[in-house]
C-alpha cells in the first residue's frame with residue numbers, strides 16, 4: 179500500500195462538504211476522535227468489534243496527562259471532576275522508607291471513568307459515573323452512531339467513486355459471522371496496538387515483546403493498613419530493584435467516586451519474564467499467561483482469570499522482594515490481571531491517498547510506564563479534528579502526530595528498555 183504524499187489536496191477538510199467518517203475502534207482513542215469531530219457537522223460512525231454495547235473495563239488506573247486534561251477541558255460537558263490529584267512523587271527502599279521525594283502535581287483517573295464520560299458526551303450513554311450533558315447533540319453537530327459487534331476485516335478505496343469501503347464481520351449473538359460493508363469519505367483507525375487496519379496497510383509491522391510483563395490490580399483504600407494508605411495517599415510512589423519496577427497511586431473508586439475512603443489504590447508491577455517472543459513463550463511466561471481454565475492468553479490475562487497457583491507464586495515473590503506497603507497491595511488484590519509489554523509503531527499515519535489515517539495505540543502502542551497512551555489518543559484526536567476543520571495544515575498535523583509517537587518511543591520506550599530474551603528491568 180502506498181502512503182499518501184501528504185499534500186493539502188487529499189484532505190477531507192471539507193468546510194464546504196458534509197462527510198461520512200468511520201472510526202474503527204470505540205475505546206478511548208475512537209471516542210476522543212468522534213467527540214472532537216462531532217461539532218464539525220460530519221456524520222460519524224464508530225465501529226467497535228466488542229459484541230456488547232459497552233466495553234468491559236479492567237478496573238485499572240491511568241495517569242491523566244496534559245493532553246487528556248486539555249481534551250476534557252475542551253470537549254467534556256458532564257460537569258464532574260475527572261481525577262484524583264497526587265501532590266508528589268516518592269521512591270521507597272526495600273524497607274519501605276522514603277529515599278527520595280519531589281513535589282509534582284499529577285492527575286490520576288480510571289479507565290472506566292474516562293470511558294463513561296466520553297460515552298456520555300459522544301452518544302449520551304447513561305451511567306452511574308456521570309450526568310449526560312443536557313445537549314448531547316449541539317446545534318450544528320453531526321449525527322453520531324456507536325455500532326458494536328462490527329469487527330473490521332478490510333479497507334479499500336473504490337475505483338468507481340473514490341469512497342473508502344470498510345468490510346466487517348458481525349460479532350453479535352444474533353448476527354455472528356455474517357459479513358457486511360459500509361462506505362465513508364474518510365476512515366480513522368483507532369483500533370489499538372493490534373490494529374487490523376495497520377496490519378492491512380503495513381503488513382510488516384509487528385508488536386514485539388519487550389521482555390517483561392505488568393502485573394496489575396487495585397485494592398480499596400479502606401482495606402489496607404494505615405502505613406500502606408499513607409504511602410499511596412495523594413502520592414505517586416515507586417520502588418525499583420533489579421528486574422522489578424513497581425508504582426502505585428490512588429484512582430477513583432466504584433462508579434468513578436472521588437470520595438476519600440472510597441477510592442482504589444492502583445498498582446502496576448513490572449517484572450522480567452524473559453522469552454524470545456510471545457508466540458514461543460518461555461515455560462515461566464506460558465505458566466503466567468495460562469488462565470484458571472487452561473486457556474493461554476497471548477498479551478492480556480483478563481482480571482480475575484489468573485491461575486491461582488501461578489498467582490500465588492507472584493504473591494510470594496512480592497512478599498520477599500517488595501517494600502511492605504507494595505507487598506500488601508499486590509497480595510491484597512482480588513482480581514489481578516497481566517499485560518505482556520510490547521512495542522509497536524507504524525512508519526506512517528496516513529494511507530490510501532490520505533483517506534485512511536491511524537491514531538492512538540494503532541499508530542504507536544506505548545509501554546504503560548510512559549504514561550503516554552491516553553494522552554497520545556487525546557492529542558491525536560484534537561489535532562486531527564483541527565486538521566479536518568482546516569485550522570491546522572495537513573503537513574502540520576502529520577508532523578505533530580508522527581512526532582509524538584517517535585518522541586515517546588525513543589525517550590522512554592526503546593531508549594531505556596529493550597531486549598526481550600534476557601529480560602530488561
Ligand SMILES: Cc1cc2nc3c(=O)[nH]c(=O)nc-3n(C[C@H](O)[C@H](O)[C@H](O)COP(=O)(O)OP(=O)(O)OC[C@H]3O[C@@H](n4cnc5c(N)ncnc54)[C@H](O)[C@@H]3O)c2cc1C
Nearest residue numbers: 203205206207227238289329330369370374538539551552
Ligand atoms: C476494554 C479496555 C480496557 C482498558 N483498560 C485500561 C486500563 O485500565 N489502564 C490503561 O492504562 N489502559 C487501558 N486500556 C488501554 C487504553 O485504552 C489505551 O492504551 C489508550 O487509551 C489508547 O486507546 P486506543 O483507543 O488507541 O486503543 P485501545 O484502548 O486498545 O482500543 C482499541 C479498540 O479497537 C477495538 N478494535 C480492535 N480491532 C478492531 C477491529 N478489527 N474492528 C473494530 N474494532 C476493533 C478494540 O476492541 C478496542 O475497543 C484499555 C483498553 C481497553 C480496550
